[in-house]
Amino acid sequence: MEIIDLPSDNADLIETTARLLMTGFQTFAPHAWPTLEDALEEVRESLEDDRISRIMVSEVKDPTTTNQSRRTVLGWIGGMPHYNGHSWELHPLVVSPSHQRRGIGRRLVADLETQVRQRGGCTIYLGSDDETGLTSIANIDLYPNPLQHLMEIQNLGGHPYGFYQKVGFAIVGVIPDANGPGKPDIFLAKRISH
């Protein structure tokens, strides 16, 4: 397994990455990329010049041929610069459902940190939606004091904010009702250099 730049001239890996995006978010955010074309557009956007798009690839035996292998995509992470390149938004991150909880997400985040550091960034941040009631701050009215609710947040069903905390991110904010009433977006950030 290795992490490489997603090659802009490899239609096969681009499509495999788009399919991974669709399957990986099926339970967490089922409406995010409803069609393959939507997912392909997201992947193509990640190949723009100023962005970072990295995939974890692995050699697998090709069942259609003998003694030949092909590369498959086990995970994908992207980054885009904001605030004049001081801070980068992590978007998206997905690991193949059959390979989750084996350290691939952690390795992809560490790789993004290296990439962003090399470009002079000092912070990585992201928004992580809760559209399906996986946390205690979904399906309730967060006003008038959203930060109070955020301080008492509980992970009710494997929301990925728990993963981000494990790899060093802190919860830094919330947009109440970001995806409709009771569907907030949780913001996390990590300092990657001093």
Ligand SMILES: CC(C)(COP(=O)(O)OP(=O)(O)OC[C@H]1O[C@@H](n2cnc3c(N)ncnc32)[C@H](O)[C@@H]1OP(=O)(O)O)[C@@H](O)C(=O)NCCC(=O)NCCS
């Ligand atoms: C979130 C995701 C990227 C994590 O990738 P992963 O490869 O399974 O994560 P890792 O195996 O590297 O886990 C690193 C640590 O986080 C923990 N972890 C992983 N997912 C977690 C979750 N949902 N909640 C709490 N902890 C979690 C692991 O147990 C591990 O802990 P440890 O170091 O104490 O053993 C993956 O589950 C995924 O693709 N989910 C669907 C898409 C998604 O939610 N993307 C993020 C949207 S913002």
